[in-house]
Amino acid sequence: MPFYRMKLVFWLLDINYEFADSEPEIRLWGISEEGRRVLVIHRGFYSYFYVVPKQDMVQETMEKIENMRGRLSQIVGTEIVERKYFGKPLKVIKVVCKDPAVLEDYAKKISKLEQVERCLEYDIRYSMKYMVDNEVSPCSWHELEVEEVKEGPNAQVDAVYLAKEVPRKVERESSPELRVLAFYPIYYSKRGSPKPERDPVIMIATLNSSGEAKIFVSNGDDSEVIRGFTEYVREYDPDVIVGFESNQKHLLYLKERSKTLGVDFSITRTGTEIHTSAYGHISITGRANVDLYDFVEDIAAIKLKTLENVAEYFGVERPRRIREYEIPSYWDDPSKRKELKEYAAECSRSIMGVASSILDFAIQLSELVGIPLDHVGTAAVGFKVEWYLIKEAHKRGELVPERVERPYRPYPGAIVLEPKPGRHEKIAVLDFKSMYPSIMIAYNVSPDTYVPPEEIKESEDYYIAPEVNHAFRKEPPGFYKEVLSELLKARNQIREKLKSLDPESPEYRALDARQKALKVIANASYGYSGWIGARWYIKPVAEATTAWGRATIRQTISIAKEMGLELIYGDTDSIFVKYEPDKVKSFLKSVGEKLRMEIKVDKVYERVIFTEAKKRYAGLLPDGRLDVVGLEVVRGDWPDVARKVQRRVLEIMLREEDLERAKQDAISYVREFISELREGKVPYDDLIIWKEITRPIEEYKARGAHIEAAKMMIEAGWELEPGDKVGFVILKGEGKLYQRASPYFMASIEDVDLEYYVRNQVIPAALRILSVFGVKEEDLLSEREGLMAFL
DNA sequence: GCCAGGCGTATACCG
DNA sequence: ACCGGTATACGCCTGGCG
Numbered sequence: 035m036p037f038y039r040m041k042l043v044f045w046l047l048d049i050n051y052e053f054a055d056s057e058p059e060i061r062l063w064g065i066s067e068e069g070r071r072v073l074v075i076h077r078g079f080y081s082y083f084y085v086v087p088k089q090d091m092v093q094e095t096m097e098k099i100e101n102m103r104g105r106l107s108q109i110v111g112t113e114i115v116e117r118k119y120f121g122k123p124l125k126v127i128k129v130v131c132k133d134p135a136v137l138e139d140y141a142k143k144i145s146k147l148e149q150v151e152r153c154l155e156y157d158i159r160y161s162m163k164y165m166v167d168n169e170v171s172p173c174s175w176h177e178l179e180v181e182e183v184k185e186g187p188n189a190q191v192d193a194v195y196l197a198k199e200v201p202r203k204v205e206r207e208s209s210p211e212l213r214v215l216a217f218y219p220i221y222y223s224k225r226g227s228p229k230p231e232r233d234p235v236i237m238i239a240t241l242n243s244s245g246e247a248k249i250f251v252s253n254g255d256d257s258e259v260i261r262g263f264t265e266y267v268r269e270y271d272p273d274v275i276v277g278f279e280s281n282q283k284h285l286l287y288l289k290e291r292s293k294t295l296g297v298d299f300s301i302t303r304t305g306t307e308i309h310t311s312a313y314g315h316i317s318i319t320g321r322a323n324v325d326l327y328d329f330v331e332d333i334a335a336i337k338l339k340t341l342e343n344v345a346e347y348f349g350v351e352r353p354r355r356i357r358e359y360e361i362p363s364y365w366d367d368p369s370k371r372k373e374l375k376e377y378a379a380e381c382s383r384s385i386m387g388v389a390s391s392i393l394d395f396a397i398q399l400s401e402l403v404g405i406p407l408d409h410v411g412t413a414a415v416g417f418k419v420e421w422y423l424i425k426e427a428h429k430r431g432e433l434v435p436e437r438v439e440r441p442y443r444p445y446p447g448a449i450v451l452e453p454k455p456g457r458h459e460k461i462a463v464l465d466f467k468s469m470y471p472s473i474m475i476a477y478n479v480s481p482d483t484y485v486p487p488e489e490i491k492e493s494e495d496y497y498i499a500p501e502v503n504h505a506f507r508k509e510p511p512g513f514y515k516e517v518l519s520e521l522l523k524a525r526n527q528i529r530e531k532l533k534s535l536d537p538e539s540p541e542y543r544a545l546d547a548r549q550k551a552l553k554v555i556a557n558a559s560y561g562y563s564g565w566i567g568a569r570w571y572i573k574p575v576a577e578a579t580t581a582w583g584r585a586t587i588r589q590t591i592s593i594a595k596e597m598g599l600e601l602i603y604g605d606t607d608s609i610f611v612k613y614e615p616d617k618v619k620s621f622l623k624s625v626g627e628k629l630r631m632e633i634k635v636d637k638v639y640e641r642v643i644f645t646e647a648k649k650r651y652a653g654l655l656p657d658g659r660l661d662v663v664g665l666e667v668v669r670g671d672w673p674d675v676a677r678k679v680q681r682r683v684l685e686i687m688l689r690e691e692d693l694e695r696a697k698q699d700a701i702s703y704v705r706e707f708i709s710e711l712r713e714g715k716v717p718y719d720d721l722i723i724w725k726e727i728t729r730p731i732e733e734y735k736a737r738g739a740h741i742e743a744a745k746m747m748i749e750a751g752w753e754l755e756p757g758d759k760v761g762f763v764i765l766k767g768e769g770k771l772y773q774r775a776s777p778y779f780m781a782s783i784e785d786v787d788l789e790y791y792v793r794n795q796v797i798p799a800a801l802r803i804l805s806v807f808g809v810k811e812e813d814l815l816s817e818r819e820g821l822m823a824f825l
Numbered sequence: 826g827c828c829a830g831g832c833g834t835a836t837a838c839c840g
Numbered sequence: 841a842c843c844g845g846t847a848t849a850c851g852c853c854t855g856g857c858g
Contacts, residue, residue, distance in 0.1 A: 414841050447844030448840070561842035576843070606840045649839045649846055664838055671836060725836065736834045736851060771850070
């Protein structure tokens with residue numbers, strides 16, 4: 035049968051590569067326009083690195099490299115090309131190698147030549163290099179000529195093709211219909227965290243995007259659970275496998291458990307094993323493994339990232355509360371086992387529900403920054419920004435700098451004003467739109483426009499940053515200026531278009547997700563510029579940006595004062611002023627003209643309360659909502675008793691017009707609450723204090739309650755890693771706080787030192803607000819206690 | 826021996 | 841493994857003190 039060529043249009047889901055028969059090949063996994071699952075094999079793309087010679091020795095370097103080719107046998111070609119490095123045009127030598135694994139080694143060897151300044155781009159992974167070089171993007175459509183392969187590699191797809199050319203990006207209305215499978219496993223462990231070599235997987239609940247739910251339950255041998263799940267994955271053949279904590283926990287567990295049991299767990303499209311890959315994600319070749327947890331980590335509003343809380347945040351079905359340590363009691367009791375099954379099914383539904391909100395965003399982010407869908411969530415923000423920059427650099431012929439180790443040296447940041455403590459009426463919050471990106475654009479602040487003092491020339495025009503005096507060329511537009519202008523422009527265009535769309539339409543959802551992705555990258559760009567790990571790190575870039583930021587806000591303040599606006603507070607790029615509509619209007623206009631930066635009214639508080647502290651306040655919005663910033667209410671390391679009391683106190687103090695009456699109401703409320711608390715009439719969960727473990731336990735220098743609680747958990751068989759949160763309560767008894775801490779599930783309300791919660795949690799949280807209005811601790815205690823406190 | 830005050834450590838927040 | 845600025849709690853040490 036003759037092979038025939040055809041045009042293929044496909045959407046790129048996953049990419050990997052093989053090095054077989056001394057030939058590297060790229061494998062592009064995707065979905066065709068017709069909805070077929072396809073594998074496109076691209077042979078003949080050889081990776082490369084650049085050699086930057088001293089510019090008067092280009093030919094000489096070339097000859098030296100040619101002479102080395104006998105030893106460096108993987109080199110298949112060398113070529114002198116023109117590129118830019120930090121904006122400066124250079125002649126460089128492109129060294130192409132067959133085996134991508136040798137790049138770093140060859141680059142190191144060639145770097146030793148005295149004619150060579152440095153080597154570049156030897157440290158970019160082959161599959162990423164392929165995409166950047168050919169402008170191929172994950173989660174987008176491409177077309178190319180292909181030839182069908184009949185005797186292809188083992189792959190669970192409808193067709194395998196050989197690429198006959200480089201794929202070209204094409205525009206299509208939307209993403210293909212993806213087959214999504216949500217899964218949630220349950221393990222049985224009586225002693226702490228489940229261990230794959232010891233504890234069985236008693237259930238795996240699944241739900242697919244067609245609404246089919248299946249649950250695999252152990253009948254005493256969990257091999258059946260894993261086998262059933264594995265077979266089902268192969269049968270349903272999902273494009274996306276979505277879970278909650280699947281990267282850190284579940285997939286590794288299932289892999290290890292299948293090893294222990296000697297049962298097959300090949301859920302990839304190649305029949306190979308899943309494996310840990312870039313940025314710590316688990317790669318399921320041919321499919322995209324998406325862990326919702328990776329995306330939820332960035333949502334600051336969810337304090338404790340349980341599936342229950344995440345589902346609640348997204349407004350989807352949430353599972354009933356069964357905690358990990360309770361699982362054996364459900365499994366072992368025949369009358370409760372059914373409930374555990376329902377719980378697992380609920381978890382899979384919650385995951386699918388949350389996924390339908392998050393996947394659009396993940397897809398857009400993946401397409402924007404160029405990191406494949408399965409690890410765009412695990413890559414830290416800095417790397418997301420960086421891949422976006424790498425893609426943009428390639429389009430401009432800019433070489434990608436090496437990653438180098440540097441010492442950490444802090445530099446000054448933003449200005450925060452002292453607030454005027456007390457209760458204020460009608461306060462407008464005015465802020466600059468994307469201040470740092472706007473500064474970088476306005477003053478052409480960029481790694482390639484920065485001119486060190488010794489290179490300053492009379493003939494050139496510079497922007498000079500205040501305070502720090504760093505100089506940036508006015509022309510031509512720098513790398514950051516170009517990239518940021520495009521990001522902001524794209525986002526504004528999308529936001530404009532969204533106004534004309536139905537919020538329920540798929541197009542709206544996709545575009546809204548797109549504008550959020552653009553926002554993430556634009557907002558992180560200043561942080562990236564000051565990150566010592568950044569490839570494009572130039573300290574003066576970050577230093578100048580904050581210096582212009584400080585100057586901007588200072589000038590804004592003085593204009594406000596000149597115009598007679600009453601200033602209440604300000605932080606970085608915002609000022610809070612008494613809202614006088616006409617004055618504010620002309621103020622905005624004046625600032626916009628004088629500073630060449632757009633300032634706008636962000637919101638107007640009907641009423642707002644400031645204490646003496648910076649970065650902490652609460653305001654009442656026109657729609658009646660309470661906006662709490664920085665205070666205990668929004669801090670995850672205070673127990674709910676304190677947070678709830680403070681929220682209620684704020685509500686009373688902001689909603690009641692008569693300040694004196696508000697004060698009395700608040701005092702009565704707190705007093706009543708305290709007496710209930712003392713009687714133990716509060717939910718036990720409201721007493722739990724959650725704190726993050728930020729490092730391995732043995733690395734702590736200080737003693738603290740959460741660390742002691744963590745030690746107790748470890749002793750009981752729980753595994754705790756940096757990033758985990760420990761929930762503990764303070765018990766009655768003698769000694770330091772840390773001597774009286776206990777993991778919450780090892781104690782009950784009868785053991786709890788309620789007096790500690792009164793004195794050290796509820797009262798401080800309430801007084802944080804009330805002390806501004808002259809309320810003292812004794813006002814919140816009973817008369818007798820108050821008197822005693824007074825004496 | 827007690828304790829107030831200062832300092833260091835730790836966490837989580839703001840923009 | 842994104843920045844600096846900030847608040848706050850608790851542990852621990854130290855100097856003053858009949």
